[in-house]
Amino acid sequence: MKGPLFYSKILLFGEYGIIKDSKGLSIPYNFFKGALKTDGNESESAIRSNKNLRAFKGYLEKLAVEDPELVRFDINAMTSDISKGMYFDSSIPQGYGVGSSGALVAAIYDKYAHDKITVLENLTREKLLKLKRIFARMESFFHGKSSGLDPLNSYLSLPILINSQDNIESTSIPSQNTEGKGAVFLLDSGMTGETAPMVQIFMEKMKNEGFRSMLKDQFIKHTDACVEDFVNGNVKSLFGNLKQLSHVVLDHFKPMIPAKFHELWKRGIDTNEYYLKLCGSGGGGYILGFTEDFGKAQKALKDYNLEVVYNF
Structure with a gap:
């Protein structure tokens, strides 16, 4: 059966x-x-x-x-x-x-x-x-x-x-462009993450008024913009918002990013070769990546296992 x-x-x-x-x-x-x-x-x-x-x-x-x-x-x-x-x-x-x-x-x-x-x-x-x-x-x-x-x-x-x-x-999302150079990919962090402790850290942070207003004014604002851009196929605008979102996560969600990826995360933002974000609650597992040129991202992240999820 x-x-x-x-x-x-x-x-x-x-x-x-x-x-x-x-x-x-x-x-x-x-x-x-x-x-x-x-x-x-x-x-x-x-x-x-x-x-x-x-x-x-x-x-x-x-x-x-x-x-x-x-x-x-x-x-x-x-x-x-x-x-x-x-x-x-x-x-x-x-x-x-x-x-x-x-x-x-x-x-x-x-x-x-x-x-x-x-x-x-x-x-x-x-x-x-x-x-x-x-x-x-x-x-x-x-x-x-x-x-x-x-x-x-x-x-x-x-x-x-x-x-x-x-x-x-x-909902429906724009069909993939199999010929496209842009991609959403998974990066294997090589370690597992536990949801409950990460959510616990987030809830602790939520007690801080500064964190709450950052969440509303920056994190949610850029997240909403990324969703709209992705669903409507506005790729150019999407990458602008992704860069901002990746930055906000690096600045304010550090405990959810495994320490050895902090540098790699920042490098993506500095070079524009790729932008990383949390996949789920973080703490390990997969990290989600977005790039306008998968070949470049692959070269920059050659030490890691990448899995393409969607092509632009």
Whole structure:
């Protein structure tokens, strides 16, 4: 038995900002994927995943009691499948900011939720918000606090435009220019990052009034402008705003950038060969890069593994 595939995601813009109502743009990334399986696999990772699913099932049982109006699951079927060794077989790296827990949440909802909202129906804003609420509660098992966006992206496999916390829509983005020199790419930092401690640092910083006004006047302003530019295909303007955004992140989100990348980050801004930004909560995992000339960026970042996500 093998369930449908659920893909990883990339939050192109909006990390941290969406907590405070900035715009955001999240796209599916089909390079990594996962599926629920019951095929007698007894590898260490399958056994570990099965144990995690058992704990997750306990959490979902409680959730259904606490909020029966929100979501209910076929717990008996889930219990039976888990006892048969069900696990989540995934190529999505954990702690890399590309939504490993989001894909698992989407797979469990798809398989076991009663009265589920499906991709095939007319996805009104109300339905999208309800899905996001359900997924936020489900995914908080893994992170302590979740926006629900990662599972939503994985479940729908569509780009999601976040206008504000209560205003989200599926959107289309300009088709890729496969001949283009410009690119969005992932840079592998070679280390994993943990979401919860990074969010904790952010929440501590939010107690400082100076940080709060920087977030509103600079970070959110440039994030919103980048989202608008990207969705509308304004590449020239996008790179101007990206440079500003990369600068603000380097100045004010240093703890979220692994120390050995501070210099590399600054070099991109100084040379305009590439601009780096956080991919997810930071602290490790992938770093997101944007360049108008991928060849130049590759040369400048030759010591690192780069993966192209989108071509301009």
